[in-house]
Structures are given as structure tokens and as C-alpha cells.
Amino acid sequence: MRNVLGPSGIGTKASSSSAHLLSLSQRDLDSVHSSAMGSLSSHAAIIPDLDSIRRETGCECARLRWLEPGGWGRRRCNAARMDLQRIGALAVNPLGDRIIESFFPDGGQQVDFAGFARVLAHFRPVDDEDIGNRDPKQPEPLNSRTNKLRFAFQLYDLDRDGKISRREMLQVLRLMVGVQVTEEQLESIADRTVQEADEDGDGAVSFLEFTKSLEKMNIEQKMSIRILK
């Protein structure tokens, strides 16, 4: 089968064109971006996907695990929940399962590359230039402070009612605290945490309150991964 992107392609042996889509190397991407899409127009149906992903998220897609040899994308377009669950380090991450869930917002079992990159894009570092140059009319980039916080907030807010209830807080605490802590202590901690952030007295933490309770924190730095640039 002919290589989709000419000499620099890597996934020449893949059996389906969809596999090609996600097995692009960095050079492939560059060649796509540098060429005026002229000679490649026949593949436009495939490429814009990646291209627009890159524009939207700013991720260097080709660096992601997805595209690595033996990565999920090597076999098919979508990653299943199981693929993520197979990552060993996630099993020892107390929030691992919730983070996996966040890749499957609608409870589905599959995530395509666009969705995958979009989630990861939350963790791009904030570039100072980006902030200066940004068009105020455009929607906030995914890696803005608010969006970073919203990502975290959604990990807490399981029932998606826009509030972290005491119950939800307790669940997260249970995940994150060692077994030495008794249930009672946990409950009191959860109570206290909610109380501390709760300003309108409804016994739950809204996103606004959540943001406020963390206003002193350097979220831009704490929620960024340098290498996701």
C-alpha cells in the first residue's frame, strides 16, 4: 500500500488508511503544514483532522503516546477505556480512574484522537505571548486558568450539577487519603473543607467558590506539563 504522505511516512505497512491517520511522525506533520496542501489535497479528507486539532489544542500531536510505536493509534483510530486502564502507573494513582473517566465525557467506551488531544490540551503550559496576542472574542484556550480549574472541578463533581457536594468531597477524600484515617475523621475533614469554601451556605462548593478558594494558588504552573508544549 502506498504511503499516505510520501517518503517521510512511517506507517507504510498499515492495512487501513485510518491507521495511517494516527501514525504520523513529526516530519509528516511538518510536511503537511509546510506544504500548501496542494499536492496533498487528495488526502485533505484525512489531514485536516490532525491539523485542526493542532490549531485548536496547540498540542504537538505527534509526540503523544497515542502515536508512539505500539501505541493505541497504531491499531485503530479510537482508544478504548481499557487502553487507558492498562497504563500501569494509573493503577496506583488515586485519581487515576476519575481521570480516565474524563476522557470519556459521555460515558462512552471510545475516545478519538481529537477528544484525546483536547483533554491533554488542558495541561499545556500557559504561554505569556498567547495571553497577549489572544483575540478577546475568541473562546478561552483550553489551557487557561479557568479551564484548568474546570477540569479539576469536574473530577470532583460526579453528578455534573455544578456543585461539589459534601458527599462528592468525601468520595475524593476517600480516594486520596491513606487507610490510616478513620471514616469519622474523613467526614469531619470533608465537612470542614466544604464549609471553608462554601460562601453562600448551601452546603456545597460551586465552581465560583472553588475558584475562589484556590485563588492564591499558582494554577497555571501547578496544572501544566512542560513537555506538552
Added chain:
Amino acid sequence: MGRLCTLLGPLSVSHGAASPSPILFRELYLPPMHPLLSSPQGSLWKIFHLSHKVTSVVPESALLIVLGLVLGGIVWAADHIASFTLTPTVFFFYLLPPIVLDAGYFMPNRLFFGNLGTILLYAVIGTIWNAATTGLSLYGVFLSGLMGELQIGLLDFLLFGSLIAAVDPVAVLAVFEEVHVNEVLFIIVFGESLLNDAVTVVLYNVFESFVTLGSDNVTGVDCVKGIVSFFVVSLGGTLVGIVFAFLLSLVTRFTKHVRIIEPGFVFVISYLSYLTSEMLSLSAILAITFCGICCQKYVTANISEQSATTVRYTMKMLASGAETIIFMFLGISAVDPLIWTWNTAFVLLTLVFISVYRAIGVVLQTWILNRYRMVQLEIIDQVVMSYGGLRGAVAYALVVLLDQEKVKEKNLFVSTTIIVVFFTVIFQGLTIKPLVQWLKVKRSEQREPRLNEKLHGRAFDHILSAIEDISGQIGHNYLRDKWSNFDRKFLSKILMRRSAQKSRDRILNVFHELNLKDAISYVAEGERRGSLAFIRSPSTDNMVNVDFSTPRPSVVEASVSYLLRENVSAVCLDMQSLQQRRRSIRDTEDMVTHHTLQQYLYKPRQEYKYLYSRHGLAANEDEKQDKEIFHRTMRKRLESFKSAKLGVNQNKKAAKLYRRERAQKRRNSSIPNGKLPTESLAHSFPLGDKDLELSDPEEAPNYDAEETNGGIEFLANVTKDTASDSPTGIDNPVFSPDEDPTPSILARAPPWLCPGEAVVPSQRARVQIPHSPGHLRRLAPFRLSSSSADSVPPPAGPEEPPQPGPRDSTHM
């Protein structure tokens, strides 16, 4: 006090440096030294250790040097002879090997090999650059006449440059240990200091022989020889280390019946690698480093747990002791008027040149490296790297080795080296910590963060680690996959015990250890709870202090938790805050809460992994935590999986397939390799058994899976109990003191014997599941992969996707 013991021990040693076995000698002399411990120095040392204010500002190595200076002064005042000096023999043969072996054996392999290219560049090019520029610049200044009259030539300067150029592993470790920089930065500086030994040795030897020959007689052939000898020395040393590591692993494979001397082999054979390569004039440091790096995996798998602990502690102890001794001796050795020759220009310029050229070298090399590195080394990193170029005892020992006959200005070199060492260790060691703190993000005020910040901050850390893992940005390369395949197919077969090979199946391994840990934790928890009950307020005492024989109905549990919630301060685990109960309740509550969070929040990966520590064996705590989390995660996944699949997989086809597989299994069961894992699988994977039987997660736990099987296994039961918690993931922590496993196992009836049960598992499920390892295969996601990659950290994801294809390459 014990440390001082090792401190003062060698004082008696070097006195008789010619004694055949100083180590033995020292041990023999330890008991009589004990009275010395109450001496002023002893108490001084104690103060150092006790006063955190001092040690948090001044690095230990600097304190030790100062202490050495004081001791040396006392000795000098008494004797007027420098009786004790650090001789190169003692240093190279007895003090250095333990430190380097320790560094190699506990090397975070993945990090090390991941940055090997960078490390090598700094170690080889960087050291050569430092040596050449420092030597040449000093020579240039000498020609200008600034240093006055010296009997010195170009080659002498180059010789001096080569011995002063190398960053010293001992000093780097001692200082960086206390400065907590990120692990990449640490491994680069540390790795460089270890690997540059080969370069130093070669440069030193080459220039020394050149000096001996005289500058007129050096030919081009000699230079070529020097370059060739670099490769011989470095690669030869590495090879020797690998060969001995192979030997060591092989030996430990067959020490099953001589457990008691197992740890001895580790030390003796590694030391042999050092001596051998020293004998062959190869790089001994490289040899012992690689011996440690290569053998760690196999040795740990082969030797018994006790032996492993012994090895760990002995190694750390020896290394700590050796390090202490080295720095003390550096101080003591400096008190000797005979070696001091002062030349202001020479000393000052050396200091300036080594700092400046180090910085320039780092910047240049980093500029090149950053074009290839995924993790960029930023300006801050470069500053720390240049500033962390500490010189130490290696340089000193090398300079003392010089021959006064050949190098006329030996004493000038010696005193300059001492000054350089002292300057880098004391001054840079002192200032690097503030520098690191200052360069890093400005720290917010030192207030106790609010509860929300603390909790969410920790959550963010976990999120970041998870995202890093998912995006797979770190590590993972093709070579590692290839290597792990090779390792699994050949090396492990040769070097590991049969039993170790078998238990290498990741999941089984993890589960086995998990179960063991569970059992231990239960006992500990029970004991702890017994005592805890006394602390609690009398009103709740009766209810909380459950004795182990009666199971507690959940109604009571609820009421207890309710009661306890009413008076939180009474439930505090912390003795200190208990004493302050008289304070206002509000204060105490806050304190308790903060304290609890501080202590028990799981630490995210970045904080604890990959850090080499001379003085700590941190891994245990983390492993425990990992397993705890892993355990919970697996349980949750099993539950969600069960709820998703139970309805689906009931069809006949699956059952047929499953039966066929079982038959296959039975046929294969005579093959030991096929049988054993499945057997242990049945025991150590009780989660699966049990969860599949449980149709309704809320119902009472089902304990007789094992009992009907006839094989009641405590460990299995323990896990089962924990697995019985509610499926939503919000259940009580696994070992929560409010759960009492032992009685409940015996007391609670199996679910299908309960009259009020909602869903009864199918007949087949009841009968077959407990016996069948095969049913795990039917359920695709729980396919056990015996071929999971070696590079995966212990708790590799146990689920395998249903689809075929290469499965072992995607981790990490």
C-alpha cells in the same frame, strides 16, 4: 552516636595505613573507641545532628570538614605532626567503593538510562573541556608572569587541570541530597560525577606519563595512545562491571540454602569488580557502578527478603560511614603546615577558572543538547548544574598521589586542591540551597495553606502524574522495549531463580504482595486499634472498642460514626494534639484536620520516585502506598466491570468457550509452568472470583468461594473482605479500623444462604468459578499477561484489552 563511631574508627586505621585489612582493623577497634564518644567532639556532633537549624542551613559535608579541621587542630596541637591524613590507598580502596556501589545499586535505572546521552556528554566532553581550558588558561597566566617563578611546565598545568576538572560524586551526593532539585537535574549532575571518572583517570594517567617522559619526548603516537586508552579504560571498566554483575546474579541464583551469606556475595563480588578493574588499570568506579546497576534487578529477585533488607541497610550504612569519614579526613588532612604553599594568583585564578569554564561548558553543551532533548534544560537548570560542579576527595586523593620528584610544585597543587575542595563544598554547598530556592518560583508566604488548597493541590499533583502517564511523554522508547524482551527471553531465564521467574508475572506478583501487605496491615491495624480505643472519649468507647470476636452490625457503625462526628476532637489520632485538647475546640479541630491531611494524603508520584538518597530507604513507604491505591483501583474496576459485563457474558457461547479453555488447561496442567501460575492465580486473584459471584454488590460479602473449595486461605479472605465494599468507590478505606475482617469472615453467611438475598448467582457460577482460573480468561479484560513489559513499574495494569496484537509494549 553510632555515626560518630564510624567517624572516629578510622582514626586508628590510617595511622597504620599499611595494615593489611583496615576495615577489619577498624571494626576490631570500635569497642575501645566508645569512651571517646562522650568527648567534646561527640557532643559537638550530637548538636549538629539535633539542631535542625544548623543542619538545614549548613550541609553536613561542610560541617564534617569543619569538624575535621578542629580535630586536626587538636591533633596538631598535641603532636605537632599531622598523624592522620587521607591517603590515596585508603580512599580508593576502602572509602570510595562503598559509596559508588551504593550509588550504582540504588540507581534509578530508568531515569539514568533515559538521560544517559546527556550524562555522557557532560561527563566526557564536559570534563575534557574543563581540564583543557583550566590547564591552558592557568598556563597562559603563568606565561604572563603573574604567578611569579614556578618550576612548572605546560604539561604540569594540564595534569593539574585534569585532576581538578572532575566533578566529585561524593561531594555532589552529599550536597544535592539536601537540596531537593528535580530528579532529572539531579540524575544529570550525579550521573556526570559518576561517569566522568573514566575521563579523569585517563587524563590523569596520560598527563602523568607525559610529565614523566618530559615534554620534549611526547610524540603524536603517545597522544593517539592516550585517546585509545580512554576507550579501553571506560569501556573495559564498564565491561568488567557487567561481567561481575552477571556473575553475581548467577551466584545469588543458587544461594537458596545458604541464605545467611547471601548479602555477603553482593558486597564481595561487587568489590571484586572494583579490584579487578583497578588491577587491570581500567576505570574502577565505572566497573562497580555498572556492577550495581546491572545486578540490582536480578539480585533483588533472587535473594530472600531478609537478605535484601540486609543488603539495603548495610549498603547505606557503609556508604554513609565512608562519606562521613572522607569529609572528616579532608578536614583533618588540611591541618599540616608541610603541605601548604601559597600562591595567591594561582589559587584564586584556579577558583575563578573552574567556576567560569564549568558554567561556559554547561551552557554550550546544554545548547546542543536542548535541540535533541524532549525535556528542555532551562536557564535555571543550567545555573544549578554549573554551580553544582563540586570538587571533592577524588581530586584530593589524585593530587596526593603525585610524585614530588616529577611534579616539582606538588605542594602548590595540593594546597590549591584543598582550597578548591573546601571552597566548593563549603561555600557552594552553603549557598546552593538558597540559590535553588531563590531561582525557583517564589514561595508564597509561609502560612499553613487552607484546607481546600491543600486538598486540591494534592489532587492536582495526582492529576498531573496521571496525565503524564497517559500522554506517555516521558521515557518510553523503542530500545527499552527491545531490551526488556531480550531480558525476559534470555537473561532472566539464566539469572533468576525459577520461583522468581514465575512470580515475575506482574499481576500475580502485585496481588501476592498486596495480599501479604493486607494481612500484615490487618494485624497492625488491629493492634493499633486496640490501643486507640483507650484514647477515645468514654462516651463512645464501648462502641468503638469492638472486640474481635463479635461482628458489628452496620446499624451500630452508622451510629458510631454519627456520634463521633459530633465530637471530632475525640477521634484524633495524634497524641500531640490530644494533649492540647484543652484548647478551644475549634483550634484543635483545625489542627487535627490539617495534621491528618498532612500525614495521610497520598503523595503524588513526582514527590517520591526516582530520588536517590544516601541516607534514606524511602521506597518501602511508597510501595505500600502504591499497593494500597492499586488495590483500591483494581477493586473498583472489577466492580464496574462486573456490573457492565454480567448481563452480557451469560450467553452459551462464552460458556462453551470457557469450558473448552478449562479443558485445555486441565490437559496442560502437568506442565509446571502452566500449572503453578494458575494455581496461585486462583488464590491471589480472589477479587475476580468473588466479584463475579456477587450479583449485588451491596449484599453481604460472599466468603465461601474458598471454603467450598476446601482451600481456605487467609490472604485470599483478607482481600475478599476488602473487595466486598460497596462498588461506587466511595467505600471505607480498605483497612479502616471500623471494619473487622476476621470475625466477619467466620460469622457472616454466604449470600446464597441468606434468605433475603436479591439476586442469586447462577448454579454454574457457584460451582465452577471458585475452581476455575480459566474463567478469568473468558472475561477478556482480565486476561493475565505474562508477557508484560519489564519496564513497567510493578503494578502494571492488569487488564488486557480483548483484541489481539502486541500487548506488551504500550506501558509507560
